Amino acid sequence: MAEIAIDNLRHSYDNDLSDPSRLALKRVDLTWKNGSAYALLGPSGCGKTSMLNIISGLVRQTTGRVLFNGNDVTDLPTEARNIAQVFQFPVLYDTMTVEQNLAFPLRNRGEDKATIRRRVGEVAEMLDLVPLLKKRAAGLGAADKQKISLGRGLVREDVAAILFDEPLTVIDPHVKFELRRKLKLVHDALNLTLIYVTHDQSEALTLADEVVVMSDGEVMQVGTPQDLYERPKHRFVGNFIGSPGMNFIPCTLEGERLVFAGGALAAPNWLGPRLKPDQKLAIGVRPQALCVAGAGEEAVAGRIVEAQLRGDSYIADVAIGETLVKMRLPDHVALPTDVFGVHFPPRSTLVFADDRLLGDLHEQD
Structure with a gap:
């Protein structure tokens, strides 16, 4: 588990901070509490994915620091941050079975067979993947593939946080509710720090303990779903949350x-x-x-x-x-x-x- 802090962070993809209109992220100071579930909510292009990729180490911020449990990880590569990241489109090996996909991160780290067997079994049970373990990933639907992608992130026991970048966008609407429920159960069971990027307020408000609302590279408000609905601190939040706003x-x-x-x-x-x-x-x-x-x-x-x-x-x-x-x-x-x-x-x-x-x-x- 990890408390993740963003300290005085700004980011520009051309490294030019002189023009505020070109900043992907304006000044951000934010702390994600250990074991809590957060949603990063905002319209397309507001900086949500940039923030997520900076936390995971896929993108290096222009200025500022990223800290895990008080330790500066700004210079650490992605693989050293013990972060699991699930993307919009599942990242799998289609020619492998579900079991082989789940086991791959552990085999890559040289874990022994007994540990691999135990962890794959535990994660498969948690995600309702046991009946599919011997099937190849290529023949499965989008929802099952996304569960496998989630399982690959969870199978390591040293994962400190799990990051989701709009993972349900390509999932059929009638399946989304069940996957959201499963994500919530997994979070509650493992007590991992969870950060979930979405532009869908219903996903954010039902999944997260607290929601971070972003607009144009800025954090507009952090609060519980009730806070955002009843006491929006900015006009943008009042407009964006609720239907109608x-x-x-x-x-x-x-x-x-x-x-x-x-x-x-x-x-x-x-x-x-x-x-x-x-x-x-x-x-x-x-x-x-x-x-x-x-x-x-x-x-x-x-x-x-x-x-x-x-x-x-x-x-x-x-x-x-x-x-x-x-x-x-x-x-x-x-x-x-x-x-x-x-x-x-x-x-x-x-x-x-x-x-x-x-x-x-x-x-x-």
Whole structure:
């Protein structure tokens, strides 16, 4: 097992750090706790795979350090880092059997036959590969091949961490759930540090203890799935997490009110002292947090423009004056056909300044 630390790391594939727009990774300082499961989540090209390959040693960062358990491994080659890496496309020997593929890393290191037999058996049992041990890899499906690739990484007993680079991208959707479940079970059983790269938020939020959200070479937020959903620290995170993403409504602070096109809400008393001159404000609120106002609740007038049924709820486009927001409404309740009161629950209604979270409407000084 390993605690992995990234210290003051920046990377450019042409080694030119003078132009920030050309950096694959801007300054990153991050610690991956020993034995925890992490997801690296973000859109294509945001730096996820670069980060993974720097950790494994496949890529040498331009500046900064990589530390395993406090030891600087920046100058160590990949094979000396005791890292297993599973790629998007399985790396196997198709002419070998499943058993031979699993045994290959151990034979390559000169392990004795008894150890090889024991470890192959243990890993095959863990990954449900026992019935396939005598079959050649060439004849197997993509899901089984990816399990073999995972097994090749796990078969060594000295593996400190396992890195996944979008391993389920080529897997049929109906098989993905089972493989995600298996990965979670393997992690829990072995207590390895696990880092999983994906652009799929459902994979990240179901598999990981903590999620690292990246955009344009920067780490935007690290937190539990609940943290990211309920308290995004940056507008990008609020947009990227959730389907649909968080509503953002530009507003201004006028006296004790947050005023926007179509309405106003009571401003928290902490907001004025925290604001800097010329900062741009926005209210952020999740579609399912918005609700039809009850008696005595603060509300602004809204009108449903369009609604689509998704599963057990409607996603409604609601016009609040000139502002359009999305609301998630239950399918067992009749949708309002006229103007109605839209309630913004204070604990779930966030205030952002220049795209960064300041707090919520419920907070006090």
